[in-house]
Amino acid sequence: MSTTGESLKPWFIVFMLTLFMILAFADRAVLGFAAVPLMRDLNLTPSQFGLAASAMYWVYPIAGIAGGFLVNRWPTKWVLAGLATVWAATQFPMLWATSLNEVVAARVLLGLxxxxxxxxxxxxxxxxxxxxxxxxxxxxxxxxxxxxIVLAAPIVAYFIVAQGWRFGFGLLGTVTAAWVVLWLIFGSEGKVATPSAGAGNLQPVSYRLLLLDRTFIGNTLAGFAVACGITIMLAWLPPYLTRGLGYSTTQTGWLTTLPWIASIVLVLGGGYLSQRLLLAGVTSRYARSGLLCLCLVAGGAATAAMTFLSPGPLQLALLAIGFGLPTLVWTLSPAIIAEVTPVAQRGAMLGLFSTIANSAAGSFAPYLMGLAVERGATPAAGYASGFLLLGVLQAAAAVAAWFLIRPAATIAAFQAEAGKATGRRPVTPTALTPQPARIERTASAGE
Known part of the structure; x- marks a missing residue:
């Protein structure tokens, strides 16, 4: 392959994997888009619908942990193809589902x-x-x-109005199956296996040490708080806009995209800022963990403030900011975990991070929002109490994460453990094999 082709290949893979994530969340979110007519046609209460939305996360721990360890042994190309095949297969049963149990069964399988x-x-x-x-x-x-969400929301909303809610599930199942075919033809495996500068050539350590490390716990706590917001938005944002705030189905199709557009702008900007700070020699403690905690606390404050406003542009702006800012955690926390984890265990630890955060949040957050809606004096009041609680949770999690996440301390602890296991003198972060100057400064500067 030419030099130009080689340089473009990683970005082609990024494009294909972005499509993969687009379909992943469209397949999740279609239930929320169809919420109002689905609840009407299947005679579901808000709490029953919340239960169905939470069902996808019941098997998350099993699937997520298994997948994390699987990619330590098998190429990601084949694992990704298998996962997308499962998504496609679980959309089609919704074409004939007539009861809560059938919807729950389909969502549980989607969670796998x-x-x-x-x-x-x-x-x-x-x-x-x-x-x-x-x-x-x-x-x-x-x-x-x-x-x-940005691409699917108006399209799915259109087809729900024109063709009925079942059509949306069938459409997404078909498009997901098409991605699998393209990935099997064009997808490939990367060759980069270089550890981070801080972790050096660190050998694997016990998973007990990895899981109980303060940096992993802090990132997982932050991820949990963000996942609560994401799972609530996926299930409840469309009905919140229609039943809680009074917007039409067509308006909701477009308004649903606002928080996700904000997420795109804020996360891409935040990711670029973090990368520039690292290249300038700022430690990961500030360039990654500090930035993610700041965004999480600011997003929680915006979400809480939104609940005290009447429907209108300012409320929608706070809704978008409150959702968008915290999602930067899902970029920076995995980068921190990858930074401090031995390469041989990276896939498993990323899987554990994602699994613990998502399953803990998704298993109860959508259901609790449904209970809040049912018990509110009005639907609007119920939604307000649910979102207020979410904002407070995210702000509190940000403060705790700031005190917990210490990348340099984690690397030092893992180096010491590796030294004990091999009988060699532990290698400190400041005595690692020489790296390019900008990397060395990032790893060796004090926290």
Whole structure:
């Protein structure tokens, strides 16, 4: 392949993986787009619909953990193809579903394919880019979720009005199957296996140490808070706009895209800023963890403030900012985990991070929002109480994450553990094999 072709190949893979994430979230979000007519046709209460929305996350722990360990042994190309095949297959039963149990069963099966998706995609991206070049491609791929909603919301809303809600599920199943065919033809595996400058040539350490490390816990807590917002938005934003705020179905199709557009702009900008800070020699403590905590606390404050306003442009603006800012966590937290984790265990730890955060949030957050709507004096009041609680949770999680996430301390602890296991003198972050100046400064500067 020519030099130009070689240089463009990683970005072609980023494009294909972004499409993968677009479909992943469109396949999830179609239930929310269809919420109002689906609840009407199947005679579901808000809490029953919330239960169906949460069902996808019941098997997340099993699927996510299995997928994380699977990519330690198998090429990501084949794992990604298998996951997308499961998504496609689970959309078609919705064409004839007539009861809550059938909807729940379809969503549980979807969760089997969705559970490992984000971690596997990140592991695939990291195989094409070195550590200090990962922020931008990771931001692009992670924003496939937002692109999925922006592209799917008006289209699915149109077909729901014109063809009925079942058509939307069939359409997404067909498009997802088409992606699988294209990926099998054009997808390939990256060759980058270089550890981060901070982790050096660190050998694998015990998973007990990895899971109980403060940096992993802090990132997972932040990811959990963001996942609560994402799962609530996927299930409840369309009915919130129609039943809670009084917008029409057509208006909702477009307004649903606002938080996701904000996410695209804010995450791509934040990812670029983080990467520039790292290249300038700023430590990961500030360039990654500090930035993600700032965005999470500001987003939580915006979401909480939104609940005290009447419907209108200012409320919609706060809704968009409150959702968009925290999603930067899903770019920066995986980068921190990859930075401090031995390469041989990276796929598993990314899978565990994504699985724990998503399954803990998704298993109850949509259901609790449904209960809040049912118990509110009005639907609008119920939604307001649910979003207020979400904003407070995210702000509190940001503060806790700031005190927990310490990349340099984590690397030092892992180096010491590796030294004990091999009987060699532990290698400190300041005594690593020489790297380019900008990398060395990032790893060795104090926190």
């Amino acid at each position: 394919g969705e559970g490992p998706a984000f971690a596997v995609v990140l592991h695939a991206v990291f195989k094409w880019f070195e550590d200090d070049r990962r922020a931008v491609p990771t931001s692009i791929v992670s924003e496939g979720a937002a692109f999925g």
